[in-house]
Amino acid sequence: MRKRTTMDDVAQAAGVSKSTVSYVLSGKKSISDEVVAAVHTAIDSLGYTPRISTPKLSKKLKVLSFCIPLHRERDFSQDSYFLPLLDGAYSAAVQAGYELCINPVAIESPVTLDQFFNDLPLFDGIILANLQASHLFREAIHSAGIPYVLNGTPEPDERDSSFYVDVDIVGAAYQASRLLAAKGHKNIYYLEMMDELVQSHGHIEGYKIAHKEADLPWIDANLAHARVNMDECQKLVEGLLSERNDITAFVAANDIMARGVLFALMNAGIPVPGKKAVVGMGGSMTSYNSIPRLTTVDYQPYMNGQTAVKMLIDIIERRRIQPSHVLIPGQLIERDTV
DSSP states (O other): OOOOOOHHHHHHHHTSOHHHHHHHHHOOSOOOHHHHHHHHHHHHHHTOOOOOOOOOOSSOOOEEEEEEEEOTTOOGGGOTTHHHHHHHHHHHHHHTTOEEEEEEEETTOHHHHHHHHHHGGGOSEEEEEOGGGOHHHHHHHHHHTOOEEEESOOOGGGGGGOOEEEEOHHHHHHHHHHHHHHTTOOSEEEEEOOTTSHHHHHHHHHHHHHHHHTTOOOOGGGEEEOOSOHHHHHHHHHHHHHHOOOOOEEEESSHHHHHHHHHHHHHTTOOTTTTOEEEEEEOOHHHHHSSSOOEEEEOOHHHHHHHHHHHHHHHHTTSOOSOOEEEEOOEEEOOSOO
16 A cells, blocks of 8 residues: 655655645745745645544534424414514524524425434424424423423413413403504404414403503404414404404404405495504514514514523523523504504
């Protein structure tokens, strides 16, 4: 087997020192043109290939994961609420010297599930969103002993034992309903998310508090549950309009759902505002970009993401020990639909 050509061989052939060859290759020191030419001639004639070295990291890379478990029919890229949420999380991570990986994981895909579980040892901490779809993930993360923070509304029996950041969903729903009641609406229709979602029950609690304070009766027939899907909500409201004309205002549990309400009213030739009023929740860019611009209760997703990362880093760095939570207040933004 032919002996590998070394830097010493090049130095000897060029009539220079080994350090001079190194300087020529690295460019770290100015060398005369004649010496550079001699070194390169020796390299070419000997067929020398420098060894590639990997620089050693001065410190361990610190990595967080923002994990979003998703069912097949839900794509987080379609909901602009996630964009400022992740932006806030990334900003807080970078400022603290951490990297942030975004991990949307399809629950029905064994490949992506296995990939996430296999990658768990890479992460110093995890933020876990979409809690209604995340029990499997929580068990795996807990078993791996990795610090984590829930982003969303945990089940009632999990709240005292969890680290979590959530929106004050009861307060947000209360603000939406109270605004319409204050403007004189007495027959408000509520388009809520699916009944099995914990957040849905929090919203209904907030609506009912507003009704009680305004001395408005709660009407069960004025509540419907739907998926967070614009087309589905549009069809639901179109059917409602064909049967009833007594509804004067709508509250939708998500801005995407509220856009479905607006499209239904627009197709029916019903002016908003004027004949009907609409309030959404979430505060995503969807609310600002709609025509008319949507009145909404802003969940402040950027602050939400920042707060979740800061809590997680506090846990990792042992500044926070006891299970605890932070509720982000909703911020009512009145625009053109009330």
